[in-house]
Amino acid sequence: MKQPQAAFSPAKGKAKAAKKPAVSGQKGNTGKAPAKAKGKAAGPILAPGVKPAGGKDRSGRATDAVASSAKPAASIRLKSESGSPAMPKTEEPKAAEAALQPTMAENQPVAEHLPLQVAEKPKLMMLPLQPISRRKRMLSAGLVAGTLLLVGAITWGGHRYVQANTYEVFHVYMNNQEVGIVSDPQVVDDFKLSEYRKLAEKYPGLQMVLNTEGITVKAEKAFKPESDDSGTLTKLTPLLSSHAVGVELVVDGKSVGVLKDEKEADQLLESIKGDYIPASEKAKTASKVTTLAAPLAKATAGSALKKVEFVEKVELKPVDVQPGSFSNAATLLKTLKTGDVRPRTYKVASGDTLSFIAQKFDITTQDIQKKNPALKGDFIKEGQELNLTVLQPALTVRTVENAVETEEIAYGTQVIRDPNLKEGIVKKISAGKVGKKKVTFSLTKENGEVVKEELIKEEVLVKPVSEVIKRGTKVILGEGTGNFAWPVIGASLSSGFGYRWGKLHKGLDLVSSNRNILAADNGVVESTGFRYDYGNYVLINHKNGYKTMYGHMSKVNVSQGQIVEKGEKIGYMGSTGDSTGVHLHFEVITGGGVQNPLKYLNW
Structure with a gap:
C-alpha cells in the first residue's frame, strides 16, 4: 500500500514554505526559528526525526535526529492516492510523530516517496470534536430506545397472540399406548358411560364389567394443538373388552355351577335346606325359601330346630365368565338334590x-x-x-333338633310271696296304674334321616302305681320278678324305640364304657346264636309273660336252657350283624309284640 502524500496549502498558486520546527539538541539552538535559507532551495523538507539518505543534508553536513520534544502546532493535511484532500486533523506532536514513525524507516529517504511540507499557519476551520460526540450519543440513545420500544411492542403482541392460541388438549392412552387426542376428558368419561349402558341393555340382569381401567388421560398445553374426539373414540372402541361377573358354587373344592349373583345362590341353598326344616320353623324361613324350594318334609312333632348346616364345605366365589356360561338355577337345584346317578x-x-x-x-x-x-x-x-338306586345328593343337609315326647311310665309289680302257692300261681291284689313322663331327645339328621339320637333329660309328670300280686313261693327256677334292671351299667341311649328310617326300631340302642351285658331279670335262656340283623344274640324267657332280647354281642357267655339270675353277666357288647357301631340292642317282648323298654326299666 502506498504511503499518503502530504498536501501543500495553496497560496496564490505558490506553495508557501512552512516554518521549520525547532529541533532540540542542535548546536546554537536559541529557541528561535531558524533564518530562511538563501540562494538555492534547500531541498525537500523532511519530517521531524527523519534523516536524509546517507545521513547528510545537501550541504554535505551530517544531520541530527529531530528532537522528540518538538511540538509543532501545525495542521497536517494528507493527500490520498486519488488526489482528493483528506479531512484536516489536529494532533498532538507526539501522536503525529508516533503515527508517522512506523511508516518511515530510519536512514531511508522519504522525499521521493512521501513529500511532506508543514504548512505555515494553516487557516483551516477546525470543528470542535466534543459537540459532535454528544449529538452522536444522543442520537444513539434515541435509536436504542426506539429499537427497544419496537422490540417490546412486537414481543408483547407476539406473546398475546401465542397466549391466545395456546390451550389444553388431552392425550388418551390404552394400556400406556397412545390412541388419540381429545379436547376434553369428559369426552372419554361420556364414552365409558355410553359403553356401560350398551352392555346393560344387551345383558339385563347381569353384572357386566368393561375393561376401562387401562384408559388414562394426560393433559398437555400447546400452541394451536389439534384434537380429534370422534376419531379417538373410534380407535378406542375395539380396544375394549367386557365380561360378566358371576358367583361360582363350590362344594368340597369342586365347582358345581355358576349363578348370576350371590342372591340367586343364597336362594338356591336355602331352598335345599328348606326341605329339612321342621314345620315349626317354616314361618321363620318362609321369607328365605323361594318357589324353587320343594315342600317341607314332615318333621318330628314338638321339635325345635337348633342348627341347620351343610355337611360339605360350601363356598361362593366371584368369577369372571362369559354372559352365556351361567347355570340354570332350577336344573342346578335338581342336580344338587339328586346327584348324578343312574338307576341300578x-x-x-x-x-x-x-x-x-x-x-x-x-x-x-x-x-x-x-x-x-x-x-x-x-x-x-x-x-x-x-x-338298588340310591340318590347321592351333592349337598347333605344336617339338622340338629330337640324332640320332646310324652311317654308312659310302666308301673311295677309288688309281689307278695306266698309259700303255700305253687310257683307260677299269681293272685292280683290291686291293679297298677301307668305314669307319664316328658322325654327330651337331641336328634341329628342328615337329609331327614336320623343318624344320632341322644337322651337329654326326662321329667316325670305322673308317677306310676305298682300292681300288687300274690305269688306262690314254691320255687321254680328261672321265673322273673316283673321288674327289669338296666342291662348295661352306666348306659347312654344312642337310639330310642320307634320308627326310624321308615322302619320300626324295636328296642333301645345302649352304649357304655362298661361293655358287660347283664340279664335284666331272672329267666331261662330260650335261644342264642347268630342272625344277620341281630348278629350274636341271647333271648331270655322270664317265665312271667315277658322276654328280653340282647343283640350285636361280640361274645356270648350263656347257652340255651341255662337259668340266669337278674344282673348276671350273659355276654359282651359288640357290633355284629346289621350294626353301625359297638352297642347293645335291647328289646322287651310281651303278648307276642315288642314294647318300649323305657316303660319297664328302673332309673
Whole structure:
C-alpha cells in the first residue's frame, strides 16, 4: 500500500514554505526559528526525526535526529492516492510523530516517496470534536430506545397472540399406548358411560364389567394443538373388552355351577335346606325359601330346630365368565338334590341275604327296604329283582333338633310271696296304674334321616302305681320278678324305640364304657346264636309273660336252657350283624309284640 502524500496549502498558486520546527539538541539552538535559507532551495523538507539518505543534508553536513520534544502546532493535511484532500486533523506532536514513525524507516529517504511540507499557519476551520460526540450519543440513545420500544411492542403482541392460541388438549392412552387426542376428558368419561349402558341393555340382569381401567388421560398445553374426539373414540372402541361377573358354587373344592349373583345362590341353598326344616320353623324361613324350594318334609312333632348346616364345605366365589356360561338355577337345584346317578337293579342270587346285598353295594338295608316297599321284613327270594338306586345328593343337609315326647311310665309289680302257692300261681291284689313322663331327645339328621339320637333329660309328670300280686313261693327256677334292671351299667341311649328310617326300631340302642351285658331279670335262656340283623344274640324267657332280647354281642357267655339270675353277666357288647357301631340292642317282648323298654326299666 502506498504511503499518503502530504498536501501543500495553496497560496496564490505558490506553495508557501512552512516554518521549520525547532529541533532540540542542535548546536546554537536559541529557541528561535531558524533564518530562511538563501540562494538555492534547500531541498525537500523532511519530517521531524527523519534523516536524509546517507545521513547528510545537501550541504554535505551530517544531520541530527529531530528532537522528540518538538511540538509543532501545525495542521497536517494528507493527500490520498486519488488526489482528493483528506479531512484536516489536529494532533498532538507526539501522536503525529508516533503515527508517522512506523511508516518511515530510519536512514531511508522519504522525499521521493512521501513529500511532506508543514504548512505555515494553516487557516483551516477546525470543528470542535466534543459537540459532535454528544449529538452522536444522543442520537444513539434515541435509536436504542426506539429499537427497544419496537422490540417490546412486537414481543408483547407476539406473546398475546401465542397466549391466545395456546390451550389444553388431552392425550388418551390404552394400556400406556397412545390412541388419540381429545379436547376434553369428559369426552372419554361420556364414552365409558355410553359403553356401560350398551352392555346393560344387551345383558339385563347381569353384572357386566368393561375393561376401562387401562384408559388414562394426560393433559398437555400447546400452541394451536389439534384434537380429534370422534376419531379417538373410534380407535378406542375395539380396544375394549367386557365380561360378566358371576358367583361360582363350590362344594368340597369342586365347582358345581355358576349363578348370576350371590342372591340367586343364597336362594338356591336355602331352598335345599328348606326341605329339612321342621314345620315349626317354616314361618321363620318362609321369607328365605323361594318357589324353587320343594315342600317341607314332615318333621318330628314338638321339635325345635337348633342348627341347620351343610355337611360339605360350601363356598361362593366371584368369577369372571362369559354372559352365556351361567347355570340354570332350577336344573342346578335338581342336580344338587339328586346327584348324578343312574338307576341300578339287582337280581337276588342263591344264598343272598339283605345285609349281604347291602354290604356288597355299600348301602344300608334301610335303603333297600325304602326302595322296595313290597319286601316283607328281611325276607327275599332267589330271582327277585331289587331296586338298588340310591340318590347321592351333592349337598347333605344336617339338622340338629330337640324332640320332646310324652311317654308312659310302666308301673311295677309288688309281689307278695306266698309259700303255700305253687310257683307260677299269681293272685292280683290291686291293679297298677301307668305314669307319664316328658322325654327330651337331641336328634341329628342328615337329609331327614336320623343318624344320632341322644337322651337329654326326662321329667316325670305322673308317677306310676305298682300292681300288687300274690305269688306262690314254691320255687321254680328261672321265673322273673316283673321288674327289669338296666342291662348295661352306666348306659347312654344312642337310639330310642320307634320308627326310624321308615322302619320300626324295636328296642333301645345302649352304649357304655362298661361293655358287660347283664340279664335284666331272672329267666331261662330260650335261644342264642347268630342272625344277620341281630348278629350274636341271647333271648331270655322270664317265665312271667315277658322276654328280653340282647343283640350285636361280640361274645356270648350263656347257652340255651341255662337259668340266669337278674344282673348276671350273659355276654359282651359288640357290633355284629346289621350294626353301625359297638352297642347293645335291647328289646322287651310281651303278648307276642315288642314294647318300649323305657316303660319297664328302673332309673
